[in-house]
Amino acid sequence: MTDVSSPRPLTLSVIGVGYLGAVHAAAMAELGHRVIGLDVDxxxxxxxxxxxxPFHEPGFDELLLRNVRSGRLTFTTDYAKLTDVDVHFLALGTPQRADGLGADLSYIESALDALVPLLEARDGKPTLIAGKSTVPVGTARGLHARITAIDGVALAWNPEFLREGFAVEDTLRPDRLVYGVADQGNASTEISLLDTVYAELIGLEIPRKVYNFESAELVKVSANSFLATKISFINAISELCDVTGADVNDVAEAIGMDDRIGAKFLRAGIGFGGGCLPKDIRGLLSRAGELGSVDSFAFLRDIDAINTGRREYVVRLAKRLLDGTLDGKRVAVLGAAFKPDTDDVRDSPALDIALKLYSEGAKVSITDPAANENVRRRYPSFHVEDSVEETLRDAELVLLLTEWKEYRELDPASVRDLVATAQIIDGRNALDLSAWRAAGWQVEALGRP
Known part of the structure; x- marks a missing residue:
């Protein structure tokens, strides 16, 4: 076993330097390793x-620049530059397939195709392929079968647990390290190399767990599906609150005090989005069906339906506030990213709601502190403003759909005169309702009287 108290720097590659891969590459360089990031873009x-x-993530700009300047971190499009690498991390996207709910593994397959000739040329020198991507259970076992004949090459699955907006912290100070291996009783190469990669983190006594491939693969998708379930549950409760006069914040506060439940992910609102939770619950449902367990996971269809239904719920509420029609009405939308502190608009509830309003004839102005350029690239016909003031000007209805700090801290009195009608939907339960109502606003907060 590697002596983690005095580790040697390794040469690592990170194949796929999108959001996950770029952060992982920079963080591994920060830990002292030589890192080569590869991407076809x-x-x-x-x-x-x-x-x-190329994206917004707090703390990443400084981390990236520092390690590029140090020379420990380089990037390339050429697989030939990866000939002398100890550990290859696969950080490629596994998006939902266009023809179903399952994950598209073509990027991982292509990367392995390109790696195999390089691995065969190393003449038995210990090399590890470590998967970071979220994949259907059983994927690693299949990939392992492709490389078992190559002398000296091993495979591990090392899932990531980073949160957008906290990705640097979550990579450099994770709450656990998980290694998935083919044979837990015979995995000295995999464990030794990964322990060397993460020696500094292990020295901080961050828990390190070694499981089989299948358990490691299920950890990430199970965690995301559980969090999605909590979010959709409290959103379903919020609909009951709306029709009975209960306050969903009170309900969430009280049930969150039960340590069997916990308070996190119990904030009612317009639901979850992004590149992980929606894809992962659908992927788990799809894989369960392939393995003959679809009935046990049918509840995930309801979780998904509750989540997407929140978007329609807000559109109906907006229509009611605008006298039954959206056609020609001026609507201001605060937020386009799927959550604050990121510019990621993948499956963003905020952007989806804005698009639904637009499709029903509303004159929508939208703004976001980080995601405006992504919105402009994806929807060039959309009216995107760079300032909150211009977004609000003459609006007949305002919707707060991404809870950025600058929106939560808006002075309701100072922006009151910008709008034509002072009414706002708080889609994230982020505002001080009493302050806004005292300033003359009609506030509709989901699940709150």
Whole structure:
């Protein structure tokens, strides 16, 4: 076993330097390793090579630039640059397939196709492929079968647990490390190399668990599906609150005091989005069906339906506040990213609601502190403003759909005169209702009287 008290720096590759991969690559360089990030997107590689982040993530810009300048972190589009690497991390996307609910594994398969000739040329020198991507259970076992004949090459599955907006912290100070291996009784190469990679973290007594492939694969998707279930549960309760006069915040506060439940992920609102939770619950449902367990996971369809239904719920509420029609009405939307502290608009509830309002004829102005350029690229016909003031000007209805700090801290009195009608939907239960109502606003907060 590696002596983690005095580790040697390794040479690592991170294949796929999108959101997950770029953060992982920079963090591994910060731990002292030499890291080569590879991606087929030449523009992304060029930006990262110059120390410029292609996405918004607190703390990442400084981490990236520091390690590029140190020379420990480089980027390339050429697999030939990966000939002398100890550990290859696979951090490729596994999006939902266009023809179903399952995960598209083509990016991982292509990467392995490109890696195999390089691995065969190393003449038995110990090399590890470590999967970071979220994959259907059984994937690693299948990939392992492709490389078992290559002398000296091992495979591990090492799922990530980072949260967008906290990705740097979650990578450099994770709450656990999980290694999935083919044979827990015969995994000295996999464990030794990963322990060397993460020696500094293990030295901080961060828990490290070694499981089989299948358990490691299920950890990440199970965690995301459980969190999605909590979110959809409290959102379903909020609908009962709306029709009975109960306050969902009171209900959430009280049930969150039960240590069997916990308070996190019990904030009612417009639901979850992003590149992980929606995809992962659908992927788990799909894989369960393939394995003959679909009935036990049918509840995930309801979780997904509750979540997407929240978006329609807000559209109906907006229509009611605007006298039954959205056609020609001026609507201001605060927030486009799926959560604050990111520019990620993948499956964003905020953006989806804005698009639904637009499709029913509303004149929508939208703004976001970080995601405006992503919105403009995806929807060039959309009216995107760079300032809150211009977004609110002459609006007949305001919707707060992403709970950025600057929106939570708006002075309701100072923005009252910007709008034509002072009414707002608090889609994230983020506002001080008494302060806004005292300033003359009609506030509709989901699940609150």
């Amino acid at each position: 030449a523009d992304r590689v060029a930006a990262l090579s110059e120390g410029r982040s």
